[in-house]
Amino acid sequence: MTKAEVISEIASKTGVEKVDVQEAIEAFFKVVKNNMIAGENVYIRGFGSFVVKKRAEKTARNISKNTAIIIPEHYVPSFKPAKVFSEKVKNIKK
Numbered sequence: 001m002t003k004a005e006v007i008s009e010i011a012s013k014t015g016v017e018k019v020d021v022q023e024a025i026e027a028f029f030k031v032v033k034n035n036m037i038a039g040e041n042v043y044i045r046g047f048g049s050f051v052v053k054k055r056a057e058k059t060a061r062n063i064s065k066n067t068a069i070i071i072p073e074h075y076v077p078s079f080k081p082a083k084v085f086s087e088k089v090k091n092i093k094k
Helices: 003-014 018-037 083-090
Strands: 042-044 048-055 058-062 067-071 074-081
Touching: 003 018, 018 042, 018 048, 074 083
Parallel strands: none
Antiparallel strands: 042 048, 048 074, 058 067
16 A cells, blocks of 8 residues: 555545645654654554664675675664554454
8 A cells, every 4th residue: 555545545534635634644754754863762552663773783794895894883763563453463364
């Protein structure tokens, strides 16, 4: 499902115009991105958490040149679904 399909479905279910739904969704994404860039986590009860994870420094290998490369510690965005949400997805029957 694409973002456009999500917007269309929300608009049809709520009766709100697509333009307004799109603005709300874009604002939501912007808030989540800005908070994660600032190092803060975003928790949405019953859905999940958008968290910033710290990756430790590690040594990697460049196989083609046969050299070692040190990858410094860095942060990556991550999503952790809520337990309720995970259980519902696990119980899907296809």
